[in-house]
Amino acid sequence: MRKQGTLHCLVPLSIAATVAALMPADAAARDTDRCFTSKYTRPFSDYRLNAHGRNRGSTCLYELREGLAALRLPAEGVDIDDVAAVDGFAEYSWGFIDTAGELAIPPRFENVTHFHGGLAGAYDGAQWGYIDRRGEWAIEPQFEDVRAFRDNGIAAAVRDGEWVLIDRSGAALNVELHDHVNQIRVGDGTPVRVEVEYGATYENANGETLAVPEGITLVEPFGSAGLFIARRDRRYGLIDRDLEWQIKPDYRDISAPSESGAAAVAAGGPEGDALIRQDGSAVGKDGAAVRRRGDFWRVTWPDGRNAVFDLQGERIAEFGGEADSRVRAMGSFLVDSGGDSTKVIGPAFDEPVVLDSGLTPKLVRSAGLLVVFDGETMAGVILGSGSYLTGEDSKDGRDWFGQIAYAERHGAWTWFRDRDKALIQIVDPHGLPLLDEATRKRLGNHHIEPLETAEGGAGDNPAAIALISESRYCHCGPGAGMLMSDGQLEFHEDWQKVESLDIRGPVRGRRFAFHTDEGVGILDGQGSVILAAGQEHIDDFHHGNALVYGDGVTRVVDRSGQLFDIPNGFGMSVVAPGIMRYRRSAAAEALFSLYDLTSQQPITKPRFQDVGDFHDGQATAVSPEGKTGVIDRAGEWVLAPAYAAVEPVNGQLWIVQRRRGSDPFEDIPRALVDADGETIVPYTEGLLSATVLDNRSVEVRAHGPAGVHKLLSPSGEVLFDGREATFTVMGDLLRLRRRPSIGYLGDDLEWAVALEPGTGSVFHADAQRALRSTGERAEILDAKGRVVATLPDGEWRWPTAASRIIGRVYEDGTTKTKYADPNGEITLSVDGKAGVFHGDTAMVSRTDGEDGFWVDASGERREIPGRYSDLGLPADNGLAYAASGGRYGFIDGDGRYVIPPVYDLVTDFQDGRAIATTERSAMMIDRQGRPIARVASECGVRVLYGPDNERVWPERLPQRCRH
Structure with a gap:
């Protein structure tokens, strides 16, 4: 049985293999009846800068190259009845036909490349070699991979796992290409263009290179155990720092979570998915994992079982197959409404909440809870912690539960309000009611401002969870204060208002201002007075200090309530712990000084137009001349003011x-x-x-x-330096990849132009010039590597067959295509995106809803009748492919169809021939559209027909079709 191959370096035929693997045997056999066209063909491709003409063949018959076209037919030496008896292409091989439609090389190879430089790569089932136009081995099979020979007699190939450059004898050239070569491309012409791509390497924090095996790529760090998501053969797994697989690379993808500590999904394994926890362990294996509402993972197995995991990958519930239709996610809750009762579970539940039959939960998303109804009556509330509140939780005989109309979440506390939105109860994270009857009465209709905090609890060194002040809408009696996390009030009738003096931070460490008739004082987070009322104003705390004003004097207070005297001044602010800035006058030209609060001494004389906040002992500052630099806490310049x-x-x-x-x-x-x-x-x-x-x-x-x-x-x-190598930071590892480089070999096979990062064209024989792009600029080189000219900013290319250099430049808000001669002089500018000139014609892309069109050598639009959904350039015979109504034909220079549009896809004309494909057959045609050769299916096998529609191959048809 022959190994099924693909046409190497051309449009892959793996489609056929894939379809055969997915379809039943009788359908797979029909692949030989169809001609799959290229997936990579894009409409209006000829305006692109890469080159004129793209691979546009089919799996029945490929493009002509050097007068030969590859095709796959029943293998030479295999009985045709055996070929017909096997599904698909298992008993097929590759050969070539010439421009006369004759079988130039019988189908005897498992894979081939196009011909170039008089040779084509060919695979014998074990290794690659090169064949000549007779199909004889010019270089015996000895390579794992090959690329086409160029007209200068040099090719790239893989021998013993290493990329090498070879000559026409197969001998390796002694050329330095650097380590970790991943790909080599050789161009035509002399000096010889050589482009090299490199594979990734990895270094640790000590600069030591990790010996990552060939074919393995570390993608990104994962989890808490020093693991990496890694790829091998396009499959993903987890690998440790010792390069041992902790989870084998069996998965199509591993999606690392954005949330810290969350599990990841390893999808598309041999038996299904898996959840990967932060320590690298796998759970829920061989099922189908789905994220539910951001709070759960749900895994379903083929036998119908279902399990629910929290975001970290801990199993919290399991259901039988019959539960699949009745279990649903409601916010951060999962509800199983089957049987005589309803079960509610959540990530933080110690055990499910079981609801009696007839009770229905509904989600209040803004409060993160479920309200349980008995018909139209509220029967309970389920908190995110798993606490279930009912009317039995009302205290002091007052049915506050029955008054609930609104719920809201503030930090870890849930607030309940009645229909008038008055506060009736607050419950802690465990569902314990906070307010007793006396506290509720004392609060009355005061305004209560929640503090977003998860701190404290009864008997746990309580902290403030709300600030209390007189309502703006009604007179509630005097007093203000703080509601503590144990339900107690720090409330005083002579206080008028309490407000925060800190923007952020834990409540316990915050400071609050309280206002009285005597002035303003400071409270700590537990409600204790640390600075008695008596100040007229207190600023917010900044760097542990706040400015206070009282009795006509401005001073500074620290977080313990200690006051510090400061000099009289203007523009005062605290810029660092214990350091403030000030100016001695309000004049616009007055300069700032720094002052030490602890020593009560100036740190500097007036010398700064401005001083910013200090961080890590440094601050930006502006000199008297208006230049910015950086100073230390002593006011000395760390970075001189020059910016x-x-x-x-x-x-x-x-x-x-x-x-x-x-x-x-x-x-x-x-x-x-x-x-x-x-x-x-x-x-x-x-x-x-x-x-x-x-x-x-x-x-x-x-x-x-x-x-x-x-x-x-x-x-x-x-x-x-990223100019030499790209790098990615992966925890304490670096992934390094030398940038693609280009160099040119002279006749002595030494570097005429050194291998350097960038891309470039071949050396054009007439001009003996080449284009090289470094990413920063595009420059024209002569054969000794000297820069002849530098081109304007833009994207520049010099395709092999083009006499002019082509560039895309963004100018005056529009894209223009410019053409330069080998000396770098701009000779033509065309509005829009134009491509290579073939003869005196170039393609311009569709713009403003128009289809692509042609321009002549002066840049003027060539008017042709009709609009086309795809259009090529005129070949040497004057014909260009064109598509109308989804079908291809060929038009002349006036836009008239010479060969009608009846084909699914066609190639450009080469050597007076083109390849035209339909769903069931492909043919080589001449400029009149007459078939020179045709490939179609007959009796379940592919058949090659010659110019007279006579069968060329196979020599006979299967027995069942003979007459």
């Missing part, structure tokens, strides 16, 4: 600007400098940014033409 703006990175590096922009969205050039003012990354556009990583190294990025990506030490030493 319009400074953004700190890590205390040793800063991002700086020369000017400020008037538009907040303006992309102002920025640079990265060190404490000596030395430039680490020069001024560049592209929103330069720097991120300090866990190991204290600094990742620097800038988008745009510069494309900056560097990894720096904390002091700014360049560890990796």
Whole structure:
């Protein structure tokens, strides 16, 4: 039995194999009846910059290359009845036909490539070699993979797992390509273009390279046990730092969760999915895992069993197959309404809540709870903790439960209100009511402002959960205060208002201002007075201090309530713990000084136009000349004032600007400098940014033409430069990949132009010039590697068959295509996206709803009748393919169909021939549309017919079809 192959380096035939694997045997056999066309053909492809002409053949007959076209037919030497007896292509092989429709090379190879440079790659079932136009081995099979020979006699191939360059004898060239080569592309012409792509390597924090086996890619860190999601052969698993598989790469994908601590789904395993917990253990294996409402995983097995896991992958419930239709998610709850009762479970439940028959839960999403109804009457409330509240939980004989009309969540506390939205009860995270009858009466109609907190509980050093003040809508009697987490009130009738002096932070550590007739004082988070009332005003706390004003004097208070005297001044603010800034006068030109609150002494003389907040002992400051720098707590310059703006990175590096922009969205050039003012990354556009990583190294990025990506030490030493290698930070590992590089080999097979990062064209024989793009610029080289010219910013290409260099440039709000000669002079500009000139015609893409159209050598539009859903360029015989109504034919220069549009797909004409395909057959046609050769199915096997419609191959048909 022959191994089923694919046409290597062309449009893959794996479609056939895939369909055969998925369809029943009788349907799979019909694959030989069909001609699958290329999945990779895009309409109006000829305006693209890559090249003229794309692979547009079919699985019945491929494009002509050097006068030969590949096709797969019943294998030479196999009885045709045996071929017909086997489903699919198992007994087929590859051969070639010529432009006369004759079988130039019988079908004897398991796989082939196109012909180029007089040779084609061929696979004998074990290894690849190269054949000549007679089908004889020019280079015996000895490679694992091959690429086409170029006209300069050089090709790329894989031998013993390593990419090498070879000559026409198969001998390897002694050319340095660097390590970890992943792909090589060789171009035509001399000097010889060589493009190299590289595989990934991995380094730890010590700079040591991990010996990751060939074919394994570490994708990203996962979980809490030092694991990585890794890929091998397009399948995913988990691997540890010792490169041992903890979960074998059997899955189609592993989706890492965005929530910290959440489990991941490993999908598409041999038997199903799995949930992967943060420690790398797998649960719910071989089922189908689905995320429900963001709070659950639900896994269903083929036998009908269902299990529910919380977000971290802990199993919280299991149901039989009969429960599948009756179990539903309601917010963060799962409800099983089958049988005589209803069960409710949730991620935080110790056990299910069982509801009697006839009770119905409904979700209040904003409060994160379920309300249970008995008909139209509310019978209970289920909290997220699993607590079930009913009327029996009302205290002091008052049925507050029966008055509930609204519920809301504040932190971990649930607040219930009546129909008038008056507060009637607060319950803690465990469902315990907080307010007794006396407390409710004392609160009356006061305004109660919730504090978003999960802190405290009865007998647990209570903290404030709400602030109480007189209502704005009614007179409720004097008094204000705080409601504590144990239900007690810190309430005083002589207090008028209580308000927070901290924007954020745990309530226990916050400070609150209380207002009385005598002035304002400060409370701690437990309601204790730490500064008696008597101040006229107290600012919010900042850096542990707040400005207070009383008795005509401004002072500073710390969080313990201690007051500090400060000098009289203006523009005062606390900029660091124990340090404030101030100016001695209100004059616009007055400068700031720094003052130490502890020593009660000035730190500096007046010397700053402005001083920002200190972080990690440093602050930005503005000199008297209006330049920005960075100072330490002693007011000394750490980074000299020389900039319009400074953004700190890590205390040793800063991002700086020369000017400020008037538009907040303006992309102002920025640079990265060190404490000596030395430039680490020069001024560049592209929103330069720097991120300090866990190991204290600094990742620097800038988008745009510069494309900056560097990894720096904390002091700014360049560890990796993205111009040489791309890198990805993966925890304390780096994934490195040398950038694709291009070089040119001279006649002596030494580098005439050194291998460097970038892409480029072949050397064009007439001009002896090539185009090289480095990402920063496009430049024209001569045969010695000297730069002849640099092209304007844009996307530039110089296709092999093109006499002119083509560029896409964004200009005046529109895209233009510019053409340059080999000296870099712009010779033509066309509005829109145009492509390669073939003869005197080029394609321009569809614009403003129009179809693609042609332009002549002067850039003028060539008027042709009709609109086409796809259009090519005229070939040497003057015909171009065109599609109308989803069918292809060929038109002449005036837009008239010479060959009618009756085909599913066609190729360009080459050597006076084109390949035309329908669903059931493919043929080689001449410029009049007459078939020169045809491939179709007869009696369940593919048959090649020649110019006179005579069968060329196989020599005979299966027995059942003979007459």
